[in-house]
Amino acid sequence: MDTTKNKNWTLESSPAKLEEILPGGVVKCHLSPRNCVIQEGKVGFCKVRGNRGGRLVTLNYGKGVHSTEETIETEAVFHFAPGERILSLGNIGCMLNCGYCHNWKTSQAKYVTDKDVYYYTPEQVVETALKHGIRVISWTYNDPVVWHEFILDTAKLAKEAGLINLYKSAFFISEEAIDELLPVIDIFSISLKSISPEYYRKVTTGWVEPVLAGIKKVYDAGKYVEVSTLMVTDISDDEETARKISQWVLDELGPNVPLHFVRFHPDYKMSNSIRTPVDRLLKARDVARSMGVEHVYLGNVNDVEGTNTSCNNCNALLVTRYGLNAEIIGLDSKGCCSQCGHDAHFKLLGEHQANAPVELREDALAAYEKRKFEWHGDIVSLHAQVLNTEDFEQTVYLRRNYTDGHNSDWKSLTLRPHESYRFIIAKARIDETGPEVWLPNGVNSNLHEVFDRAHFPTESIEEIGISQNDITPTIGYEGKQNMYEQVIKLVSQA
Ligand code: SF4
Incomplete structure (x- = not known):
């Protein structure tokens, strides 16, 4: 991955599939049911497919x-x-x-x-x-x-x-x-x-x-x-x-x-x-x-x-x-109930050893920086983004804290030289108070609060702070807020 920032992402384009060439240098896109008809130099509804020189292109390849x-x-x-x-x-x-x-x-x-x-x-x-x-x-x-x-x-x-x-x-x-x-x-x-x-x-x-x-x-x-x-x-x-x-x-x-x-x-x-x-x-x-x-x-x-x-x-x-x-906890290797054999309709991939717990004493991390985050309100998952700035491999460690003062086993993540890696940490038990991420010298980090499943937060807490409102993202949409009323009206008339 190229982590170069602040290139203008709209400048480069690549040939697109599902193209229909129409007369007059116009193209039609057959990727989604909109079938946008696009004039030279313009883009379709999605704004990531356009017409360049009478051909359909994608602006977001890679x-x-x-x-x-x-x-x-x-x-x-x-x-x-x-x-x-x-x-x-x-x-x-x-x-x-x-x-x-x-x-x-x-x-x-x-x-x-x-x-x-x-x-x-x-x-x-x-x-x-x-x-x-x-x-x-x-x-x-x-x-x-x-x-x-x-x-x-x-x-x-x-x-x-x-x-x-x-x-x-x-x-x-x-x-x-x-x-x-x-x-x-x-x-x-x-x-x-x-x-x-x-x-x-x-x-x-x-x-x-x-x-x-x-x-x-x-x-x-x-x-x-x-x-x-x-x-x-x-x-x-x-x-x-x-x-x-x-x-x-x-x-x-x-x-x-x-x-x-x-x-x-x-x-x-x-x-x-x-x-x-x-x-x-x-x-x-x-x-x-x-x-x-x-x-x-x-x-x-x-x-x-x-x-x-x-x-x-x-x-x-x-x-x-x-x-x-x-x-x-109760499936056999075929995805059936291990107690009665009933088909529970699971597809399994078999045992996987990656990311297994590691043995570690806290004093081994004396030179590490500890970053601690506490779950609050609806914020029960976090994206941690870490960047190894060194020319050699480095290891990051992670564990979870519980209300009774105990901690989970350690997990580790090894980063290649100059690798940037992002991973989710999601609350795993009711008595879990939050995670700790331990970073060696030369590994930078950003933490991002995740509001719900499949949410990709673009702002980190280093940029916007920890959310004070547990439900609505801190930096919100600044346009009109009249859609909710319109849809309620539509539903009530249906
Ligand atoms: S240009 Fe975008 S919105 Fe239009 S048909 Fe193609 S994929 Fe759909």
């Missing part, structure tokens, strides 16, 4: 936010290798503009600042995953659809290296583009925002039909699929929405496809609201389960029923989860 080690649960994937470490990559731009987007600073290209853009080659991405013992690459955050060419090139290399590719998307994408993804993507985690056409038009600026068709297409192609729905307070957190989504999953996919009801936080153009009341999420889960959806989970909640997996036959506990952490 350009994205910092790659980040997370867990597969971050991507609303609960039945594929629970607890697996993944390398998440997000880019710039989006084919949608959802009113509540918590990644609007990177999904909406006009807000992207050059300091947040990193430059990658496909080889560098694969090398980073392999070097850190990571088996899954996740294409995520803003939305992978608009990074099509870079994903195809990198996912192919990753697959050849034995890695798995996960695609976490709102999936407003054309059929032709899906056909190109199918050979290289293994897991699709799709955010189905609603089943309502009016909701899609108003809140996301897209339309629901191609999203539904796309999910069905990848499922019918035999890909691993999970579906999640953001339950927006007073707009889409009602039983009727849960019932319609569940019915669609049952009719078009199957009862084994995991379904997630995800808690909303106020953000972007819909900051004048409140988080989804947890009892409505629990009710949605009850509705889906009573209709026959076998695996229903809640997202962005801790400490409540609805994140663990129990056997649907004998009720034995199979997987426990806390926040973005998971532990397999």
Whole structure:
């Protein structure tokens, strides 16, 4: 990865796929259902694909936010290798503009600042995953659809290296583009925002039909699929929405496809609201389960029923989860209940030794700098970004503190000379007060508060301080805040 900052990311372009050349030097893009018709020198809706010299180009090939080690649960994937470490990559731009987007600073290209853009080659991405013992690459955050060419090139290399590719998307994408993804993507985690056409038009600026068709297409192609729905307070957190989504999953996919009801936080153009009341999420889960959806989970909640997996036959506990952490406790190697043998519909990758606990005495770290962070309110995960400025390998250590004064085992992270690496630390137990990161001389660090699952914070606490408001990001959107009222009105008229 090139960590050069402050290049103008819009200047360089690369040839784009799914191009149609029209008369008069005009091009049409067939990547998303918008099919933008683009004049010379202009860009499409997503602002990362444009017309240069009468040809369709991509402006964001190899350009994205910092790659980040997370867990597969971050991507609303609960039945594929629970607890697996993944390398998440997000880019710039989006084919949608959802009113509540918590990644609007990177999904909406006009807000992207050059300091947040990193430059990658496909080889560098694969090398980073392999070097850190990571088996899954996740294409995520803003939305992978608009990074099509870079994903195809990198996912192919990753697959050849034995890695798995996960695609976490709102999936407003054309059929032709899906056909190109199918050979290289293994897991699709799709955010189905609603089943309502009016909701899609108003809140996301897209339309629901191609999203539904796309999910069905990848499922019918035999890909691993999970579906999640953001339950927006007073707009889409009602039983009727849960019932319609569940019915669609049952009719078009199957009862084994995991379904997630995800808690909303106020953000972007819909900051004048409140988080989804947890009892409505629990009710949605009850509705889906009573209709026959076998695996229903809640997202962005801790400490409540609805994140663990129990056997649907004998009720034995199979997987426990806390926040973005998971532990397999009752599955056999085939993903069945180890107590009664019932198929729990898990795909497992087998034991993985990377990032195992290390033996260490605190006095061995006398020359290290200790950085300590305390969980507060809804801030229960953190991105730590560390940069080794030396010409030799260096090791960073991490542990967690508990309310009774005890600490977890140590974990370590080895950085190559001049390597920049970003990783998530998510609260893993109810009595955990926060993490400690220990840094040797010559390793710089930045900590970023993460507001919810798959949120990519662009500002660090060194830049903006520790959040005083636990729910809404400190630096907020400065445009109008009238969308929430408009959507409430629309929903009440439906
Ligand atoms: S990806 Fe979609 S929004 Fe972007 S230019 Fe192509 S058709 Fe338009």
